[in-house]
Structures are given as structure tokens and as C-alpha cells.
Amino acid sequence: xxxxxxxxxxxxxxxxxxxxxxxxxxxxxxxxxxxxxxxxxxxxxxxxxxxxxxxxxxxxxxxxxxxxxxxxxxxxxxxxxxxxxxxxxxxxxxxxxxxxxxxxxxxxxxxxxxxxxxxxxxxxxxxxxxxxxxxxxxxxxxxxxxxxxxxxxxxxxxxxxxxxxxxxxxxxxxxxxxxxxxxxxxxxxxxxxxxxxxxxxxxxxxxxxxxxxxxxxxxxxxxxxxxxxxxxxxxxxxxxxxxxxxxxxxxxxxxxxxxxxxxxxxxxxxxxxxxxxxxxxxxxxxxxxxxxxxxxxxxxxxxxxxxxxxxxxxxxxxxxxxxxxxxxxxxxxxxxx
Amino acid sequence: xxxxxxxxxxxxxxxxxxxxxxxxxxxxxxxxxxxxxxxxxxxxxxxxxxxxxxxxxxxxxxxxxxxxxxxxxxxxxxxxxxxxxxxxxxxxxxxxxxxxxxxxxxxxxxxxxxxxxxxxxxxxxxxxxxxxxxxxxxxxxxxxxxxxxxxxxxxxxxxxxxxxxxxxxxxxxxxxxxxxxxxxxxxxxxxxxxxxxxxxxxxxxxxxxxxxxxxxxxxxxxxxxxxxxxxxxxxxxxxxxxxxxxxxxxxxxxxxxxxxxxxxxxxxxxxxxxxxxxxxxxxxxxxxx
Ligand SMILES: Cc1cc2nc3c(=O)[nH]c(=O)nc-3n(C[C@H](O)[C@H](O)[C@H](O)COP(=O)(O)OP(=O)(O)OC[C@H]3O[C@@H](n4cnc5c(N)ncnc54)[C@H](O)[C@@H]3O)c2cc1C
Ligand code: SF4
Ligand code: SF4
Ligand code: FES
Numbered sequence: 001x002x003x004x005x006x007x008x009x010x011x012x013x014x015x016x017x018x019x020x021x022x023x024x025x026x027x028x029x030x031x032x033x034x035x036x037x038x039x040x041x042x043x044x045x046x047x048x049x050x051x052x053x054x055x056x057x058x059x060x061x062x063x064x065x066x067x068x069x070x071x072x073x074x075x076x077x078x079x080x081x082x083x084x085x086x087x088x089x090x091x092x093x094x095x096x097x098x099x100x101x102x103x104x105x106x107x108x109x110x111x112x113x114x115x116x117x118x119x120x121x122x123x124x125x126x127x128x129x130x131x132x133x134x135x136x137x138x139x140x141x142x143x144x145x146x147x148x149x150x151x152x153x154x155x156x157x158x159x160x161x162x163x164x165x166x167x168x169x170x171x172x173x174x175x176x177x178x179x180x181x182x183x184x185x186x187x188x189x190x191x192x193x194x195x196x197x198x199x200x201x202x203x204x205x206x207x208x209x210x211x212x213x214x215x216x217x218x219x220x221x222x223x224x225x226x227x228x229x230x231x232x233x234x235x236x237x238x239x240x241x242x243x244x245x246x247x248x249x250x251x252x253x254x255x256x257x258x259x260x261x262x263x264x265x266x267x268x269x270x271x272x273x274x275x276x277x278x279x280x281x282x283x284x285x286x287x288x289x290x291x292x293x294x295x296x297x298x299x300x301x302x303x304x305x306x307x308x309x310x311x312x313x314x315x316x317x318x319x320x321x322x323x324x325x326x327x328x329x330x331x332x333x334x335x336x337x
Numbered sequence: 338x339x340x341x342x343x344x345x346x347x348x349x350x351x352x353x354x355x356x357x358x359x360x361x362x363x364x365x366x367x368x369x370x371x372x373x374x375x376x377x378x379x380x381x382x383x384x385x386x387x388x389x390x391x392x393x394x395x396x397x398x399x400x401x402x403x404x405x406x407x408x409x410x411x412x413x414x415x416x417x418x419x420x421x422x423x424x425x426x427x428x429x430x431x432x433x434x435x436x437x438x439x440x441x442x443x444x445x446x447x448x449x450x451x452x453x454x455x456x457x458x459x460x461x462x463x464x465x466x467x468x469x470x471x472x473x474x475x476x477x478x479x480x481x482x483x484x485x486x487x488x489x490x491x492x493x494x495x496x497x498x499x500x501x502x503x504x505x506x507x508x509x510x511x512x513x514x515x516x517x518x519x520x521x522x523x524x525x526x527x528x529x530x531x532x533x534x535x536x537x538x539x540x541x542x543x544x545x546x547x548x549x550x551x552x553x554x555x556x557x558x559x560x561x562x563x564x565x566x567x568x569x570x571x572x573x574x575x576x577x578x579x580x581x582x583x584x585x586x587x588x589x590x591x592x593x594x595x596x597x598x599x600x601x602x603x604x605x606x607x608x609x610x611x612x613x614x615x616x617x618x619x620x621x622x623x624x625x626x
Contacts, residue, residue: 070341073388078430080339111340111590216601220623247594250587252388260388262341267595274595277585278413281558283598283624296600 006184010160013180018045018090020177024124025086028062030055039089048091053133054314058096058243059089060103063119066240066266070115073252073260081261084118091128095136095310097150098143099243100125105305106246124169127153129195132203135313137326139200140207143310157191207311207326208333215333216299220292224332229288231321236268238294238315238323244308247274269293295328340590343385343430344370348423349405354490357411358456359421360397364405366428376400377438378463379581379613383589384408384420385430392416393586393608396434397459399466409459409490435589436612439464439579441471444551448476452564454536454556455483458490460581461555469505475549477507482536482556485515486523499527510539536560540567547573555581561626565616578616580626582607598624 009017021027030052031040037052039059057066071078100120107116127150138144146153151170154161162184165171174181219225239245249267254260267274270290275283284290298309309325316324345366352360365371381395398407412421423429441464449468453461458481468474479498483489489511498509511531513520524531532538536556552568554561561580568578584607587593596607603622605611619625 076387076428077345078342078387080342106592109591111338113592114339213601217623220600245594246592248587248592250391250593252390254388264593267593269594273585275585277583278417283558283584297597297604299601300599300604301601302604 005165007163007165007174007181008157008160008184008188009154009163009181012160014160015045017177017180018048020180021088021090021124021126021173023176024173025088025122027088027090029090042090050091050128051131052091053130054093054135054312054317056241056314056318058099058241058312058314059092059125060099060243060246062087062089062123063100063103063116064107064246064248064266068115068264069261070250070264071262073262078262080114082115082118084122086122086124088124088126090126092125092150093130093312094127094146095138095143095312096243097125097127097146098138098306098310099312101149102244102305102308102310103246104149105302124173125150127164127166129153129155129199131199132205133313134204135316136203136311137205137207137313138311139203140205140209141307141309141311144199155192156195157188162188162192205313205326207329209307212299212329212333213301215336216296216329219332219336222332222335224328224335225288225292228291228323228328229286232270232287232291232323233321234270234287234290235320236270237318237320239268239270240266241314241318242298243310243312243314244298269297295332298325299329340432341588343383343387343391343432345428346431348425348427348429351423351425354409354492355488357413357488358490359410359412360491361408361410361420361423362398362405363408363429363431365431371404374406374434376406376434378441378467379438379460380434380436381460381589381612382406382408382431382433383435383586384410384416385432386416386419387430389419390416391430391587393435393589395460395463395581397462399463399470401467401470409456409462411456433589435608437610439553439581439613441467445473446549447474448478448546448550449474450478450545450550450552451480452536452552452554452556453479453481454560455488456490457555457557457560457581458483459555461553462491462494464553465507469507475506477505478543478545479507479509480512480536480539481509482512482539482560483514485513486517486519489513496523499523499530512536512539535563537563537567540571545571545573547571547577550577552578553581554578558583558626565626568616575617575620576615579613580616580619581612582614582625583612584608598622600624 028039029042029048030037032049037055069081107113150166153164247267248264250264252262301307346363350362381393383391385391394408397409451461502509512534584596587595589608591606591609599622
């Protein structure tokens with residue numbers, strides 16, 4: 001059989017296909033943990049939550065780690081620490097695939113971050129279709145469908161999966177498993193279309209992007225920011241869980257009397273130190289400055305990287321103050337009139 | 338190549354400029370790196386005190402003088418304090434140069450008006466030397482605002498230029514805030530080029546050919562607004578006003594996100610889109626100054 005851009009994986013072959021993935025690396029997939037989901041190492045298909053909503057930490061944790069040792073000091077010189085493992089990320093949603101592409105624009109741009117690059121190159125991404133919940137607004141941002149950035153993408157069908165092949169590597173994976181796949185039929189296409197239509201109609205949250213960049217810029221002094229300054233706790237959860245937030249701090253510490261390491265770890269623009277420089281000057285001294293900064297950063301349309309928010313809904317779901325991203329932007333727009 | 342790797346540089350000389358600032362003259366240990374290391378006035382390097390941390394410092398020497406480079410470091414906190422304990426012969430790590438720097442070529446044949454406040458003198462000294470060495474610029478003005486006589490950075494050079502600058506088409510003016518016998522002595526010797534006041538006072542009585550002048554500003558955040566007002570009052574185009582800006586910086590190469598400034602219509606990274614920006618860019622990117 002010639003593997004084309006689209007093939008079908010019947011339900012009865014799904015498990016075998018899943019098991020075959022191990023040969024390409026350690027498999028990580030969404031797993032339910034209490035009332036949240038997380039990408040975890042899995043051995044069997046049974047552990048995977050196929051219809052998860054969103055993981056708390058997005059897949060960025062595999063590439064830009066919460067805590068990451070970059071260099072190790074030996075005899076006064078830095079040695080590069082770089083152990084790369086081959087991994088397979090199974091069950092990534094389209095918004096998160098878009099999120100990774102935004103990170104790519106930052107970390108793979110000149111000068112290339114070698115740590116990020118090595119991890120990206122050693123990771124296979126297998127996407128999976130999803131149904132939106134009350135937090136999702138990816139459709140408004142066009143990130144509800146991934147055209148690139150995956151190796152294989154599985155779309156749910158009543159009797160299996162319609163598989164899109166997105167890369168040479170994906171093609172190889174399908175090829176090795178040739179016997180598990182079938183040709184896509186007219187019937188499958190009909191089901192695929194029905195699924196997409198149903199999904200499209202299920203979005204409850206929409207972001208009005210029309211002229212948003214200018215409206216927000218004009219609303220720099222909006223009273224809405226002031227109101228939210230009092231609601232927001234400044235905890236920085238929204239940064240930690242966001243697939244496109246990537247600010248990091250660097251610190252050196254000594255692991256024993258002779259060896260030190262240089263480590264980077266996630267930072268958040270909600271922290272007072274984020275804009276603080278020596279001499280005590282702070283470029284974003286108030287919580288209002290910091291709250292607004294995050295919205296501006298997320299709502300910037302970078303001509304080369306696109307919009308900085310992919311509408312995954314994490315910042316809403318994990319905000320202890322129940323602040324809703326879209327609502328804030330709508331209110332800022334509303335207050336301008 | 339790992340962009341986070343830093344290269345050994347040996348301290349050739351340490352000179353105390355003021356009680357707070359020291360001038361470090363450095364050279365890379367590896368002669369190959371030394372040869373390849375070129376930079377533009379306005380660019381900066383990241384200094385690496387291995388095992389303690391990194392911090393950005395402007396290059397204050399000029400690329401017209403090869404074989405070494407200089408950093409003027411103010412002691413303000415943890416790392417700069419450590420740096421101040423270093424001696425001739427000690428080795429530190431350096432990576433860079435980073436940032437865009439001033440467009441020295443574009444400005445050739447024009448007048449340069451350098452406006453420095455405090456430590457802002459460091460990057461502008463690079464421009465000053467470059468301009469004097471290359472001889473490719475018309476008139477050079479340096480307006481320098483300092484707290485007191487003791488705080489004047491590169492004091493010997495400044496006094497030398499106060500004395501002999503005109504012969505090199507370089508007019509230096511100095512404003513000080515705290516009166517002292519030394520300042521009064523300077524003022525007597527060089528009036529009206531030296532006066533008590535702030536840097537904007539130095540504009541009094543000065544006319545510039547605005548069609549043919551570029552202003553280059555560096556100083557503490559509060560200084561920019563006042564200096565820019567003086568320049569705009571004289572109808573200097575926002576595209577001819579260059580400023581070098583400071584932010585917290587972790588990486589210097591557009592990754593760590595700390596230096597991001599702007600709003601939904603324009604986001605800039607101070608480290609890679611700057612640190613030199615025109616006033617026009619400041620008008621179109623909120624929060625830049
Ligand atoms: C482009 C650029 C050029 C600079 N040029 C010079 C120069 O020529 N001479 C000079 O003396 N200083 C310069 N600075 C400021 C210098 O980087 C800070 O004074 C220095 O980082 C302070 O470190 P510290 O550990 O001594 O201070 P602390 O107050 O102990 O700093 C704590 C932490 O905050 C970070 N930090 C504090 N202030 C700054 C800052 N302004 N920028 C970036 N990170 C900061 C430091 O990395 C440090 O780890 C420049 C800064 C920038 C951004
Ligand atoms: S800002 Fe919120 S919705 Fe947008 S990508 Fe980040 S976490 Fe997701
Ligand atoms: S998660 Fe919510 S409360 Fe916490 S910093 Fe973000 S907006 Fe504020
Ligand atoms: S200093 Fe890290 S992004 Fe500019």
C-alpha cells in the first residue's frame with residue numbers, strides 16, 4: 001500500500017499501532033491525575049485519556065523545561081549538559097501544536113537554542129482531535145486545526161481514526177506499520193466532515209479579534225485594567241500554564257565545593273522582579289503594569305510568528321481568581337466605546 | 338555552537354574612575370577570538386562570573402582601537418560588587434557583542450550631539466572615540482550631566498576635551514548638580530561650558546543645524562523625556578534622535594523574555610531590536626521610554 005497524506009487506522013489496530021510507537025522513543029501521553037490531566041510517561045494505551053480537555057502544563061515542558069541545567073562548571077570552564085532522549089508525544093491537541101510553533105520562532109531563530117533544537121528534533125508529535133469545552137477559543141484564532149508541526153494527526157472516526165501524515169518521519173512511522181492501515185473511504189471522509197462540523201459548532205467562547213491590536217493599544221489607560229488589578233492575585237499561574245509563555249530566569253549554584261551549574265527556570269511577568277533593575281528602578285512597578293503587560297504580550301500579532309495566544313483556555317481554567325482572558329479583552333474593548 | 342557559552346577574557350588593567358565605577362580593560366585569551374571580536378558603538382556584552390551569574394555591560398571602548406576592549410562597571414549589587422574585587426590578570430567569561438548599536442555609517446558627514454547622564458557616558462564614550470578616531474563626522478557635541486566632580490566618568494579625557502576639544506571639532510559641556518571646590522574651579526576655567534545644573538541646561542544658547550544633526554542619548558530613565566523635549570523644541574526629527582535603553586536582561590539574545598516592551602501594536606526586545614532605538618520607535622512602541 002502507498003501511504004499518502006491520509007490513511008485510516010481501524011479501531012481494532014489502534015492498540016497495536018500505539019504499542020509500535022515505543023520503538024521511536026519513550027511515549028508520553030495525557031493521563032488523568034485527580035481532576036487535571038498531565039503529559040506522563042505511559043506504557044499501555046489503557047493509561048491514556050484519549051478525550052482529555054487540556055493538560056495543566058502544555059507540551060512546552062518537554063522542550064523548555066520548568067527547570068533546566070544548561071551548563072556545568074568544571075575547572076573554571078562551562079561544559080555543555082545535553083542528554084537528549086528520543087520521545088514520542090502522543091495525543092497533542094492542535095492548539096498546543098500551534099503553541100510549539102510559536103516557541104520554535106523564538107528558540108530556533110538565530111541564535112539557535114541548541115537545547116531546544118535537540119529536543120525538538122528528537123521528538124515525534126502525534127496529534128489527536130478534540131471537542132472544545134467551555135474554556136476553549138482556539139477557533140477564533142485559527143489554531144483549532146494544525147496544518148504543520150506534527151508527524152501524524154489522528155482524527156476520531158466512529159470506527160477508528162483518520163490519520164493525517166504531516167512529515168517524512170510520520171510517513172516512515174506509518175510505513176513501518178503499513179499492515180495496520182487502510183485506505184480512506186468516502187464514508188470516512190463523511191464522518192470526518194461531520195466531526196469537524198459538530199466540533200466547530202460546539203465552541204462557546206469566541207474572541208473578537210477585529211481590530212483588537214489597535215483597540216487594546218488605545219485602551220492603555222482603560223479603567224478595566226484598574227479593576228482587574230484588584231482581582232488578580234499576581235500568582236503567575238497563567239504564565240506557567242501558557243503554551244506560549246517562555247520567560248526564564250537564570251541562576252548559578254554550587255552542587256558541591258568544586259562544581260557549579262547554570263540553571264534556567266520558568267519566570268513570570270507577574271513577579272515584581274521581572275522588570276526590576278539594579279538601583280531599584282522597576283519598569284513595571286505595579287500589578288496593573290504587569291497585568292496589562294501580559295495581555296499586550298499575548299495579543300501581539302507578530303508578523304513572523306503570528307498571534308501569541310492560541311486560545312487553549314489554560315489561563316482561565318487555572319486562574320485562582322477566575323479571571324477570563326476573553327472577557328478581559330472584551331471588556332477593555334467595550335469600555336472604549 | 339552554544340550561544341550561552343562564554344569565552345575567557347583576561348583583565349589587563351583595572352582603573353578606578355570614581356568610588357563607584359571601575360574601568361576594566363580586557364582581552365580574550367584566545368587570539369583567534371580576539372581577532373574576530375568586532376563591535377559597534379552602542380553594543381553590549383554579557384559578563385559571566387562563572388558560578389555566580391551574568392550581567393550585561395555596554396562596550397565603552399571603540400572598535401577603532403583593536404586588541405582590547407573596555408567595560409565601565411558601576412558597583413550596584415551582587416555581581417557588580419564581585420566584579421569590583423577582580424584584579425589585573427584575573428579571567429572572566431564574555432559573550433557577545435549583542436544588540437544593534439548606533440548606525441555610525443548612516444550618520445557619517447553629520448553633526449553628532451551626544452547627551453549623557455551619569456553612567457550613560459559609558460556607551461557614548463564608545464561613540465565619542467569612534468567619531469574622533471574616524472574623523473568622518475562634522476561637529477561633535479558632548480553634553481554630559483553628572484552629580485558631582487567625583488562622579489565624572491573618564492574625568493581626564495573629559496577635561497582634556499574641555500581644553501583641546503575645539504581643535505578636533507568637539508565641543509564638550511558639563512553640568513554638575515553638587516557644588517564643590519573642584520567644580521567651581523572647572524567652571525571658572527571653562528565657563529560657559531561648565532555650569533551648575535542638569536544636562537538640559539547645557540542646551541541654553543546652543544543652535545544646531547537640525548537638518549544635519551543626530552542626537553544620541555543615554556542616561557537614567559528620567560532623563561530622556563526632558564532631553565527629548567529640548568530636541569523637539571528645536572525641531573530635530575524623531576528619526577534623528579537615538580537613545581540607548583536599559584532593561585533587566587538575562588540572555589541578551591531574544592530568548593528569556595525579560596526585556597520585552599510594548600503593546601498589542603508593537604512589541605520590541607530591547608536586547609536584540611535595541612538597545613538603540615530612535616525616538617520615532619519610542620512613539621510607536623508604548624513603554625519604550
Ligand atoms: C544593555 C545594558 C547595558 C548596560 N551597561 C552597563 C554599563 O556599561 N555599566 C554598568 O555599570 N552597568 C550597565 N548595565 C547595568 C548592569 O547590567 C547592572 O547594573 C547589573 O546587571 C547589576 O547586577 P548586580 O548583580 O550587581 O545587581 P543586583 O541589583 O544584585 O542585581 C540582581 C539581578 O538583577 C539583574 N539586573 C539588575 N539590574 C539589571 C540591569 N540594569 N540590566 C540587566 N539585569 C539587571 C542582574 O543580572 C542580577 O542578577 C547595563 C544594562 C543593560 C541592560
Ligand atoms: S493566553 Fe491563555 S488561552 Fe492564550 S495560549 Fe496562553 S494559556 Fe492559552
Ligand atoms: S492566574 Fe489569575 S490571579 Fe494568577 S496572575 Fe494570572 S490572572 Fe492573576
Ligand atoms: S534579554 Fe533575554 S530576551 Fe532580551
